[in-house]
Amino acid sequence: MTKDMTEVWSKDFVPEGNRASNVDRFTGFEDTYDQHRPEAPQEVVTLLTGYLEHKPSLVVDLGCGTGLSSFAWRDTADQVIGVEPNDDMRGKAIAKWQSLQQEQGSSPHGNAADIKFVSGYSNQLALPDQSADIITCSQSFHWMDPASTLKEVSRVLREDGIFAVYDCDWPPSLTRKVEQTYLELIELAETIIDRHVDTQEQAYKGNKNEHLKHIRESGVFRFSKEIVFHHMEPFTAERYTGLAVSQGGIQTVFKLKQNEINDKIAQFHTLVEEHFQGRTLPVMLSYRMRLGIK
Template sequence: MNHVPDGNRLSNVERFSGFEDTYDRYRPEAPALIIDILTGYLGRTPSLVVDIGCGTGLSTMIWKDHADQIIGVEPNDDMRGKAERKLFDDTTRSNVSFISGYSNQLDLESASADIVTCSQSFHWMEPVSTLKEVSRILRPDGIFAAYDCDWPPTLNWELEQAYMELTNKADNIIAEVADSEEHAVKNDKGQHLTNLRQSGEFRFTKEIVFHNVEDCDAQRYSGLAISQGGVQTVLKMGTGVLDADIQRFCDQVSDHFQGRTLQILFSYRMRIGIK
């Protein structure tokens, strides 16, 4: 692992190691509405979109037909490696590339990007130094957007309750057994808009709320819960302490779906800043 710049935690990066295939298989691809909203605000096709904390590229590759150049930035080698393998398998994405980097120390030219995004990732970053660096690489009138979906997706209250019980139990296990310096530190997503406004880097800020409907079967709904970082952290401990809980959850999901494909609702919150 390369040197970690000040303001970043290695534990936040390593939280996502080792389950890139599970993550990429079950997590939602960024909705197309993201492109419509941001290009609408920009008023033109972006020449460069930078997607920071891009993971396996689920939020990066949606831009391939909507920007001249797209760069995904990801410090985790496993996640970025998965994105690069997908890129290798799809030669139509010649305007997409992935680089290693951290949100507050980007190897990109100043005033080079029209749009900078953080999809499901800004809460893992130190906000003050990140927003200063984002402002550096944004062109005048450029747009920063940090967006997240709510967990769990909307479908059935009993399944959602079971989903939250499973992920909460995983977080409690981590808190009990992991050393404090090994804890991943997640910032409050509810502070994203405040952080944008307090940065002084943007002349206009706003929160935009929208929804996206996706098809889902039992395997995917279970996979969404299992792909959560806390659950994966416990599984990587190798103790089996969560195995019975996961099995009960999967059985409950299977009983509800009964082999059907149903529609689930992802609710998104996007905070934007115009430089």
């Protein structure tokens, strides 16, 4: 099935295999998300273009959020299409791209890609058959229905095209006390959600450890593997705390106006500040990529 790229999904229409609660989970904190989450590291681009063995003409980034994973392809691909069903997240991505274009003039200079951000869902893409060289999911495949998404990916990918799912391990490596408190904070958020939100209305998150299994069982790909790599980024105490607060579970608790989480956030922030002591420090981010080549 092919649709015109100008089609915009109705805000109230959620295709079969998707959950409105998964989309709504990311409403209202696009600035916090964009400020503290990591951009896709260069290793992603290097690995995938290496497997493709030529410059990609089209990269499609599914569940692109605020574009942190889309802009990584800006100087590598001819065209990039970020697909994001959440209006707030996609709006932030569009605003960032417009700002970048204004900074460099009305037309991007050099070999910069043509970038678009569109409304859509991973299992119903407004793209022609066999049109994409690379399709990625950065921190997003666990929010999608794997079977119908992979079927649509197969339709849109060219022969020898690459589908890649990559996720960053949370929390980033720092100290035992900080990481343990981070995990306790996330667990408390989920406990509060379970207490106040009916199960049917909660967002559903798939198991990231099954990503490669889904790719292999789809029967779409002639080659598949998992790649583990690390990336160092500068962090301050504010960013490390902000990264934790940008997690969807904590943001959901904020929307529920449940204040019992505030003490745990304060405890976590104190531990983080004690470690950083006003410094900017390199922090290791660990990534797991699962890829399939059609």
